[in-house]
Amino acid sequence: MRALDRKLLRDLWGMKGQALAIALVIAGGIATFIMSVSTLDSLRRTQLVFYRDYRFAEVFASLKRAPESLRSRIEAIPGVQHVETRVFAPVMLDIEGYPDPVSGQICSLPDHGEPLLNRVYLRQGRPLDPSREDEVLLSEAFAEAHRLKPGDRIAATIRGRKRRLRIAGIALSPEFIYQLQPGAVIPDFESYGILWMARTPLSSAFEMEGAFNTVALTLTAGAREGDVIDRLDDLLRPYGGLGAYGRKDQISHRYLSEEMRQLQRMATMFPIIFIGVAAFLLNVVVGRLMATQREQVAILKAFGYGNGAIVGHYLKFVVVIVLVGVAGGIAAGVWLGRGLSSLYMDFYRFPFLLYQLRPAAVLTATFVTAGAAFLGTLYSVIQAALLPPAQAMQPAAPARYRVSVIERLGLRRLAPPTKMILRSIERRPVKALLTVVGVAFACGILVVGRFFSDATDYMVNIQFKLAKKEDLAVTFVEPVSARALYSLANLEGVEHAEPFRSVAVRLRFEHRSYRTAIRGVPRRATLYRLLDRELRPLEVPERGLLLTDHLAEILGVRAGQTLTVEVLEGRRQVLEEPVVGLVREWVGVQAYTELGALNRMLGEGPAVSGAYLETDSRYQASVYAKLKEVPLVAGASSREKGLRNFYETLAKQMLTFAFFNTLLACSIAFGVVYNSARIAFSERNRDLASLRVLGFTRGEIAYILLGEMALLTLAGIPAGFAVGRALCAQMITGLETDLFRIPLIVEPRSYSFAAIVVLASGVVSALAVKRKLDRLDLVAVLKTKE
């Protein structure tokens, strides 16, 4: 090893604490990057392979009922490659020992052979036996939630008729990677399941013989999706078509895409912060190193080393730190990536996961980090290298100080130690500012970590407590007469029943349109209340529509303007309706009107699609049991169960997120505060030792050094609150979709948490530096010139 490289290693060893702190920050950034990117790549690749091998369709449509003969006409649409007609049937299930409502959807599979599209992956058991009428395949998530296995039996109610079904196998499908009950935001694998059954027995159970109610198709290369959708809609219209849609609107695919978008965001935002902080830290540490090594640089130059060799030597110092950080970051990133991917596998049900870490990702991470690190350090290294040797041999000129602004503003009677603190900050305002910024980002990242749980609490509070108050929500297979409501209300244990009607529509305003539903609710609803933007209950208008605020944004429409409503069911009227107000909702988007007004709009008598029930808690199970016997009931769900599931599911994710987030933020806080304090120590140990000699106590000199750090840290915390809020805002605008929006709610307890963690990191850094202060060698320091 060359002598210079030996020197490098020893210098590094001498600054191991600081070097490690910086490597830690770099590792934090690289780890988040590798974690997000590798998870993203893995999900993408897995999705691609699963979609391709299991022939995920490209266009989907549901309708009321069409004869199988329509199939050939669909196949004849130009641009259509394959067509798969299917029967989808809602089902209510009975799982032994599980009291809460369970519903699901049964999808048909061809009696013989594989389906052309949306094939299922058989995880366990065997394919359906066409000779047996009671066999089903069960979705894996649902089977796991209830510990069901092939050979087990479950009771199902289809169209009010009870049947016992035998589980032939456990399966997964590209169509239900994200398996969501209609109207829910997050999956509840206990309450909702997907089943597959052979076409013939399902058709007979659901009274769909010789007909289908769902169609999926793929397109030929070069076909225009929009054209195919238009032609398909034309064909299906007479059969109660609800509007065809492309893959991007398929619910499972959409959630998966959203998740990937979120990962993408995480893959850029956090690493940029980390790398920026690391570059700043390297800048101050190397700057200090160059200051202490002026003489060594001069001697090396006197020996005949060139400027290039010297710059190269000190850049190697940076390279070593970067490499340690990158290596640690990649290892941590792969570990976290695998963890995150498998966490995703709990929600996104793929049959396999193809974990992938692209070399390009690793190279990008390495080069970007090294580039930022060089940029941060090059200036001081070149400055030192360019100094003429004779000048570099001289001690650096004494630092220039001046009276601080605060003193000039009149606060002159400060104790000298306090003056030292203020003047030192003011002499290097940029460094002080960057320290504050570093602390602020650490604090901000912590705020982001807590924000999601604040926002969730808030949303849940609004959506599940303030707006919705029902115990059970019941949906009918199709709209039924209002009389059905009375039969529900008369069930023993039902205290109050409130009907609703839901109609699929396309809303148009100017050139914008959106496919959604209009929900008709009673005028003085108590179980399902609409809230305005200030969260006050809204009265449903007798005429006109209330829109979810986000829907109004999508359509670019304001209250008072008139929308075109294309009804997608029944007689398919096209109507003009005024927008009379906006409703604040975080999940989904739809329009509301008064129930009677909706039925009049449709030119129909009193009809309802479902009802909200308030039940005596003692009777909930029996009410549910009786509901299953009502033929037209498609499903029922319990609000309380939904709420519980919401928290159980999210809690795991949030805790994991908050934990890593805290860890990463601490690495920044510690890196920034420790390095600043450590450098301040090495710059000022002479001053401090002099004061010790003059009779200052350890505590008094610690005040001077740590007081400065404390001041900068304290300044960083409120700035961090602002940074945190801005980061949250930045994150949620990117995540805002018609599926859900996240409110910008940060509770005071989250701010205090962030502040406490930053302060704790500061205290740990302070203690580390305090140890050095206590060991200050007074005699040695005084004997040397700076």
Added chain:
Amino acid sequence: MAAGASPASNHEAVFQARGVTKIYRMGEVEVPALRGVDLDLYRGELVVLLGPSGSGKSTLLNILGGLDRPTAGQVLYLGRDLTRAGDRELTEFRRHHVGFVFQFYNLIPSLTARENVAAVTEIVRNPMKPEEALALVGLADRLDHFPSQLSGGQQQRVALARAIAKNPAVLLCDEPTGALDSATGVVVLEAIERVNRELGTTTALITHNADIAAMADRIVHLSGGLIVSIERNSHRKSARELRW
């Protein structure tokens, strides 16, 4: 205090060092810096410790000033055993009783001349005013200058003012003129002499410059960690008369 009285005639010992030994361990090797030194410093006298590099004079001064502890032997300060004092007591001792001046001034660059002195006067009992101390060393017109705005001699005089402003019982100067040219050095020595005469502060001054010894009451010669001889100077010269 009368300027004319001979301080050396007062025979109360401020420091009594007996058998002071200091051994530095440098890895495997033991380096003796002091090998059993006996020395008394009397109230009001000006003593010069003279010797080549490595003779042990700085080690002795640091032990007297409470910056270091001897390996063996005893140091009494007005009857108080410094060798048994803990860190807290030594800090207390330095704070209230000792004034230090070093070769490299050791001023705080972020404080003005006045504030450098105030930094000390604010933590001790009955100090002088910083302005008074600075006037005593001839810097009444440089009160609000930062170290970077002062010459080496001026910086050293600020250091001296800072050392004496607490009215210390003893002033310890380690090569105070080592970094200065002779003309500037004389100005600093004059200030030290003035403090010694006017305030009666017991002063010990380290130098390897034999010419400076002429201003002392007593000259202690050290070599190889031992006191070789102690010479009484009956014709104490004033600092102004020194040249080297």
